[in-house]
Amino acid sequence: MVRNLVTIAEFTDSFEAEVAKSFLEEAGFEVFLQNERFQSMYSSIAGDMYPIELQVYAEFEAEASGLLNDQGDSYLTNAILQEEGALLEGHFLLTSGNHSNRYIEKIRVLQNPQATHNLCEKLAHRLAVYDFDTVIGPAYGAIVLAFEVARILEKQFVFTQRKDEKMVFRSGFDLSNTKKAVIIEDIVSTGGSVSEVVNCARDKGIDVVAIGLLVDRSGGKLDFGLPVESLLSIEVPLWRPEECDLCKQGLHLVKPGSSDKGK
Numbered sequence: 001m002v003r004n005l006v007t008i009a010e011f012t013d014s015f016e017a018e019v020a021k022s023f024l025e026e027a028g029f030e031v032f033l034q035n036e037r038f039q040s041m042y043s044s045i046a047g048d049m050y051p052i053e054l055q056v057y058a059e060f061e062a063e064a065s066g067l068l069n070d071q072g073d074s075y076l077t078n079a080i081l082q083e084e085g086a087l088l089e090g091h092f093l094l095t096s097g098n099h100s101n102r103y104i105e106k107i108r109v110l111q112n113p114q115a116t117h118n119l120c121e122k123l124a125h126r127l128a129v130y131d132f133d134t135v136i137g138p139a140y141g142a143i144v145l146a147f148e149v150a151r152i153l154e155k156q157f158v159f160t161q162r163k164d165e166k167m168v169f170r171s172g173f174d175l176s177n178t179k180k181a182v183i184i185e186d187i188v189s190t191g192g193s194v195s196e197v198v199n200c201a202r203d204k205g206i207d208v209v210a211i212g213l214l215v216d217r218s219g220g221k222l223d224f225g226l227p228v229e230s231l232l233s234i235e236v237p238l239w240r241p242e243e244c245d246l247c248k249q250g251l252h253l254v255k256p257g258s259s260d261k262g263k
């Protein structure tokens, strides 16, 4: 019997292709990548002309592409965070005052512009279905993400910052052509800063149509009364300091990202 292979996804980035392949293989599919060797030899010229094709047997086309569409972004985001060394394990004091054994050091991702671009491309793809003219990000971490998403989707970019404890647009931006916006934030647990940006935009008469997140650390419990597109949704274990086992074991407590107030 001849078994036909069909292409269900194309990649210009070999890391992304490998991640998608291992994701589907873990789910039990046989997966083949075409053009991979050719692309690694001539990546600069071959990338767009001969993308890496991810293929499965035709009878599994619907099932495999459905799975990749539903969970591929989460799997890739996790893989990029892992690859960039952003998934830290230890004993951390979070800005909420709770302790955790896991922390996501987003700066490690921003340090690699290509990895950051790859994530922004996924986020941009999710947000492209909304009608908006401007991408807003709160300083500092989300500035890079909002800028890159805006660049990919050919929208305007502006950012907000805290001034005297209040979230405001950076002075100097011309907001006269900003009517509808999406807000981008990197890693969100309670959504406090995102809500501040939403209010800040509404105060200027800007209609916020959606929120885009790199990582939703609440495990999908956030509610802004707006559509939320997050690349990865995870629930990070949290303990109140008095109930923390790591404290009882006497493990040194680390306070990472101490400049990120109000997350």
Ligand SMILES: [Zn+2]
Residues within 6 Å of the ligand: 091, 099, 100, 241, 244, 245, 246, 247, 248, 253
């Ligand atoms: Zn502790």
